Amino acid sequence: MKLRVLGCSGGIGGNLHTTSFLLDHDVLIDAGTGLNELSLTELSVIDHIFVTHSHLDHIACIPLLLDSVGFMRERPITIYATEETLDILKQHIFNWKIWPDFSEIPNIQKPIMRYQTIALGEEIVLQGRKITAIPANHVVPAVGYHLDSGVASLLFSGDTTTNDALWDIANKIKNLRHIIIETAFSNSEIEMAILSKHLCPSLLAKELKKFKGDAQVYITHLKPGEVELIMREIDQIEQRLHPKMLLNNQIFTF
Ligand SMILES: [Zn+2]
Ligand SMILES: [Zn+2]
Incomplete structure (x- = not known):
């Protein structure tokens, strides 16, 4: 498995892009503005998008991706998310007011996009690559993902604040090589971090102790x-643990 960081910032500006990771050439984990790193040809071969939650910084480029590559493709792009998150996307994004519902375009029999509901802990296997939704604790329904090649694996926290369930899972994974975890705010903004259910360094340190x-x-x-x-x-x-800053275009092979 090769995971390329397309976006790992809380915002935009200069070279900063919001959350998106490309797994091999055909799977996205979130689809924030990081998709701007990819060419039209690279965008056109994406078959699967796993969404952590409905916040705009994680889904911003899904509508534009569908519109850009839909008519270049023979099969639908599958959007994987929990039922709660898919409901929000259907109601608030693909509602024909913000954006067309591409699960009906050009027709219901052969759509550009299809939805697939996933449950927490459910393992989706795509050509030997195991992708499992893990719990997150955020202001909207949210998950993180565990990506496992069989040889080694990587945990992505998604957007989360204090999250005991994440560490219960992490402590049981024998081949865990990498953890990508958010820290959205500085320590002086701890109240904002708690209110918006993110982490700041002091909260992160308490998490990593688990x-x-x-x-x-x-x-x-x-x-x-x-x-x-x-x-x-x-x-x-x-x-x-000496955490490192995740870098745009960083590549993990595992
Ligand atoms: Zn969020
Ligand atoms: Zn976010």
Whole structure:
């Protein structure tokens, strides 16, 4: 499995893009503005999109992707998410007012997009690649994902605040090599972090204490303009795991 970071910022500006990861050439984990890193040809071969939650920074490019490549393709793009998240997308995005419902275009028999409901803990296997939704604790229904090649695996927290269930799962995964976890705010914004159900460095440090393993931890979803500050605060608090900043276009092979 090869995972390429297309976007890992909490916002945009300059080279910053919001959350999206490309797994091999055909699977996306979230589809924020990071999709702008891909050519039209690369976009046209994406078959599967796994969505963590309905917030715009994680889905912004799905509507435009469907419109851009739909008529270049022979089969539908599948959007995977929990029932709650799919309901929000159907009601608030693909409602013919914000964007057309591409699950009916050009017709219901042969649509450009199809929805597939997934449940927490359900393992989806795509050509040997195992993708499993794991719990997240956010202001809207949300999940993270565990990506497992069989040889090694990677956990992506999605947007989350304090999340005991995540660590219960992480501590049981024997081949866990990488953890990508969000830290959206700096310590001075802890009230905002709690209110919006994200993490700040002091909350992250409490989370990482629950982790017994030694996977390499990468930090994502940093607030633009506070990247150095947040990473400095993490460096000062977290002494055991030495988290690194996730970088755009970073590639994980596992
Ligand atoms: Zn969110
Ligand atoms: Zn977000």
